[in-house]
Amino acid sequence: MSRKKRFVQVGAGGRAELFYAAIATDYRETSELTAFCDVNQTRMNYANKLLTEKYDYPAANTYKAEQFEEMIAAEKPDAVIVTSIDRTHHHYIIRAMELGCDVVTEKPMTVDEKKCQEILDAVKRTGRNMRVTFNYRYAPHHTKAKELIASGAIGEVYSVHFEWLLNTQHGADYFRRWHRDKRNSGGLLVHKSTHHFDLVNFWIDSQPETVFAFGDLRFYGKENAERRGITRFYDRSTGNPLAKDDPFALHMDQKEQHKALYLDAEHEDGYRRDQSVFGDGISIEDTMGVMVRYKNNAILTYSLNAYLPWEGYRIAFNGSKGRLEMEVVEQSYVNAGGEKSEEGALLGQKITVYPMFGAPYEVKAEEGVGGHGGGDTVMLNDIFGTPVEDPFHRAANHIDGARSILTGIAANRSIRTGQPVQVQDLVRF
Secondary structure, three states, X not given: OOOOEEEEEEOOOOOOHHHHHHHHOOOOOOEEXXXXXXXXXXXXXXXXXXXXXXXXXXXXXXXXXXXXXXXXXXXXXXXXXXOOOHHHHHHHHHHHHHOOOEEEEOOOOOOOHHHHHHHHHHHHHHOOOEEEOOHHHHOHHHHHHHHHHHOOOOOOEEEEEEEEEEEOOHXXXXXXXXXXXXXXXXXXXXXXXXXXXXXXXXXXXXXXXXXXXXXXXXXXXXHHHHHOOOOOOOOEOOOOHHHOOOOOOOOHHHOHHHHHHXXXXXXXXXXXXXXXXXXXXXXXXXXXXXXXXXXXXXXXXXXXXXXXXXXXXEEEEEEOOEEEEEEEXXXXXXXXXXXXXHOOOEEEEEEEEEEOOOOXXXXXXXXXXXXXXXXXXXXXXXXXXXXXXXXXXXXXXXHHHHHHHHHHHHHHHHHHHOXXXXXXXXXXX
């Protein structure tokens, strides 16, 4: 029997459980987790509580953030899983590779072009392997769209229209937590849209060339609330009588995971997970429109809004032989507020092909079960289990990670300057 692959994980917050739970359950025979690293000991202790009590798995060793190199030396992992705050990804990715480890990183790979270049240079310098966990690629309906386009069902794709809707549960959540500071997350055009821009790159087998964008904070934030006539404000939700009947409030003392991961951990790092979405200090946009020209001359028009009545998206591909439309409704969620399988779970999907000279027809895709349209399960096997041959090449590397965030990074620059941005001016591959 071959040796188990050894992993350590940096970042024990809301995204971490997806990965360590997979190792502790389905992939015990092929993989092992030996350590956590985080800025907060309380969060690591809670992760170990879940490992031992929920998953019947041995507790992992714990190291504070400043002990990262000590952890690598002591644990000798094959790979480092990075699920820390977005703006720190590059630090752990680069140092892990320099210390001889491969990397599995949560999206986005990083938040700006400078950090992106540093990662690309580190991969070349060290020769290590890197995976970016684009679980949406693996959702069966997304794979079916790839298959249809590759088969020539609508001919050459000339344009794509992509509208993503975040509702007032999921969308609002980005404005309560660290993501609301653009320095931490790159804004939603990087943190969230990296999924969507990666899908377009994947579907049409191209990469972004020129990007132009508009974006603004129109709904969330104190100034916008005042303009709509709101007069009562509060700083945070938990234990605050002003937040009692606010549908946008998050009460962290009502869910065990929120309390254990955040409320009980505040004394260590001061991080407050339940900030008011109508407070000051929000530097990300909630209303965004982007236009992209790709290397193959296809054009994307993209819309993202974070305060809508339902969760999901509509996409249309226009080609030389017809049109493909897809509509998907997803389960809304609050990060770390329930089972991981509920995150982006599929509620309904429909794919329709409209031939240029023929009757439209509906295409059935497998109904994915679990998080992110059923993509989580397939991706986790690809990372921790025994991967099977994949004709769609869904596994994403550092180049895919860079190309996905560069659309959002270029869009951020375009919003700031009012000018179109050439992606080739941002980094050197």
